[in-house]
Amino acid sequence: MGASSKIVKPILFLCLLILSWEILARSGIAPSYLFPSFSTVFVELIEAIYRDQLATNYAITMIRVLAGFGAGTAxxxxxxxxxxxxxxxxxxxxxxxxxxxxxxxxxxxxLLMIWVGMNEALPLLTVMFCSSIPLFYNIVSGARQIDKEILEVARTLGADRKRVLRDILLPQLAPSILSALKLEAGMAWRTCFVAEMLAMGSGLGYMIIDAESTLNVALIMALILILSLSCYAFQTLFEVIELRILRRWGAR
Amino acid sequence: MPHIALRNVTNFILKNLNMDILDQEIMAVLGRSGAGKTTLLKAIAGLVEYSGSIMMDGKPIDDLPPEKRNVGYVPQNLALFPHMKVEDNIAYGLKIRGLSERAVKERVRYVMDLLDILHLRDRYPLTLSGGERQRAAIARALVIDPKLLLLDEPLSNLNVGLRLQISAELKKIRRELGVTMIYVTHNVDEARELGDRIAVMDDGKIITVGSYEELLAKRMNILSDILYPHNVLKCSLIEKIPEGLVKVRCRDLTLIATFEDRSRFSKVVIPSNRVYLSFEKPRIRVNVFKAKIIDVKLNRNIYEVTLSVNETLLKSTASIERFNPSELKIGKSVYIQIPIRYVTIL
Structure with a gap:
């Protein structure tokens, strides 16, 4: 029990879900080109790696997300x-x-399609926008909640204003910063995806539009799966860091 | 020469505050909440603006920012850095000064040992008990070898046993490090236990300073009266009358009071809870005045009544059971009586 059931239960539930999907799709309730089974989607995914250079497109999207997210965070x-x-x-x-x-x-x-054109600057700028605003917002509102006396004590110990910011304020803002990053991490993927759908000739977003034009429902589903898994993994990464910090300080 | 001298220190709370503190003295500043005690400490630490002058060893420090004043400050909530281990909390002031790692380690070890918290060095502040946090905060303030240590109600959240223990340790630290301390509290017992002298503070001013015994001799009933606002009036001597009494003039009031050899007849202090208010003329004839109610405030369970005797304003406080709210109407004429023994002449 305990830790093992925490992992085992969701996995069991997931298996059950996939199994019902498979049975439902194979029961003939809808034509298979509209509602393909899980196994079909999975096979399509593997095939797309060879046929449509899925790996390359995924890497392109990921680079766009990371670049925009990094620049936005900075x-x-x-x-x-x-x-x-x-x-x-x-x-x-x-x-x-x-x-x-x-x-x-x-x-x-x-708007950006008109202003900067349909090039790499477009996903970069949109992702940057959605990654910087919540962070700024959380930093400023988080700073308001920090105990003023902590900053005052740091001053009496010999820290000037810049040092107080670097040594005391920013580290204490880590939880607010991380909760913003957690939010932005998922948003970065979604935003990049939409930008690619609307304006780019490569990446996961482009692939899904391409699949739509050929009515390849299995590939659309496969791409949605990949997108949500990427969002989830990225978000979880920041959640884990946030929890670790809070635990270390004894706050949780 | 006093070690610390405050001259006419004034800001949004403090009013022309003057105080002298001797080298290695523990000065307890005693006052009710809202008297301005914390603001006084912050002014000395350079954390709030003020006019007037604060001198350390004869040199004004008014133009120095907090980081240059070399004053240790332990605020009421202790304000330990939650993201640093106890050891790093304490070492912070030294690391800023660019000391070598070995020198920092040695000094931190020494101070932690002094406060008996060596075993806590790898803990984070949120995991400590109240007494442990207290010691860590004091150690952090002491590590930079300040000439002056400012303590804001440092023991108010501790039980009596722990309080006495840390009091004793603070005295030991004073001897060992030769540090002067200003210790702010609203607790008379704490002030008596720890203070070499006690400064009674109210309404942004120091009302009087002295040892506990001296304050008792001045008949300031500090034990009970400190919780209430004080009336402080300028006065001048009219005449000495038999039985060790004097007649003094305080603006519109002529008061009978006791005095001491040291009295300079410059001010009188009357605790507001000793200004008795009644609607009929009291039978006692001494120190009775006709007054008008100017303002009435209900503060928790205490009426705070502002009265005027001609042009002179006085505060009177009384518990909520004594009057009906309808009785205390603004503009109403009342009598006040002040017992002789509660009029303190400074």
């Missing part, structure tokens, strides 16, 4: 740090960012 951290140090900057930026944060990143894709 931008969010930078803006957040400056906003903590310079209150004028924060007063100016916070309302703007609060407004921007309600815009779905995918809504920017058509």
């Amino acid at each position: 931008l969010g951290l930078f803006m957040g740090s400056i906003s903590i140090l310079v209150s004028k900057f924060r007063e100016f930026l916070y309302p703007i960012i609060s407004f921007l944060s309600v815009i779905p990143a995918v809504a920017l894709v058509p």
Whole structure:
């Protein structure tokens, strides 16, 4: 029991789900080209690796996600740090960012298609946008919740403002930062996917549009599976780091 | 020369505050919550703005930022860095100073040993008990070898046994490190246990300073009255009258009071809970005045009544059971009476 049942139960449930899918699809309830069985989807997935260069396209999408996510995180951290140090900057930026944060990143894709064209800058910018805003937002609101006396004590111990930011404030913001990154990690994949669907000639998003035009339902399903698994893995990575930090501090 | 001297320190809470603290003295600042005790400590540490001057060994430190003042500060909630182990919390002040790793280790070890917390070095603050956190916070403040240690209600959350123990340790530390301490509390017992002298603070001012015995001799009933606001009025001597009494003039009031040889007849202090309010003329004739109610506030279970005797404002406090709310109407005329023994002349 305990840890083992935590892993075993979901896997059992997943197997049951796949089995029902398989049985339902094979029962002839719908034509197999509209509702293919799990095994068909799986075989299609393997075939796509050879036929459609799935691995390459996946790598392309992943690079776009990582580049945009990395750049967005750096931008969010930078803006957040400056906003903590310079209150004028924060007063100016916070309302703007609060407004921007309600815009779905995918809504920017058509605009950016016109502004920057259909090139690699497009997914990079959209993913960057959706990765920097929540981070900035969480840093600024997280900083407000940090005990002011902790910062004051650091000052009396000899730390100037920059040191306080680096040694005390940012590390303490780690949980807020990570919970933003967790949110952004899934969003980065989804946003990149949509940008590729609408405007790019490569990547998973392009493949799904291509599969739609040839009515290849099995491939569409396979791509959705890959996308959700990637989102999930990426998100879980940050969740694990977040939990680890909180546990180490004794907060959980 | 005093080690620490505050001259006319004034800000949004403090009002022309003056205080002298001797080298290696433990000064207990005693006052009710809201008296301005924490703000006083923060001003000394350079964490809030103020006008006036704070001097350390005769040199003003007003222009120094907190990181240059070399003052150890232990705030009320201790404010340990939650993301650092106890050892790193304590070492932080030294690492900033760019000491060699060995020097840092040695000094941290020494201070941790002094506070008996060596066994906690790899723990994180959130996993410590109240007493352990207290010691860690004090160690962190002491490690930078400050000349002055500021302690904000450091023992208020501890049980009596632990409190006495840490009190004794603070005295030991004072001897061993030769550090001056300002120790803020609202607890009379704590102030007596630890303070060489006690400064009674209220409404952003130091009302009086002295040893516990001296304060008792001044007939300040600090044990019970410190919880209430104090009326502090400028006064001048009119005449000495028999039986060790004096007649003093405090603006519109002529008060009869006791005095001491050291009294300078500059101010009188009257705890507001000793300003008795009644609707009929009291039978006692001494220190009775006609007054008008200017304002009434209900603070927890205490009425805080502001009164005017002609142009002079006085505060009177009374527990909620004493009056009906309808009786204390603004503008109503009442009598006040102040027992002789509660009028303290400074």
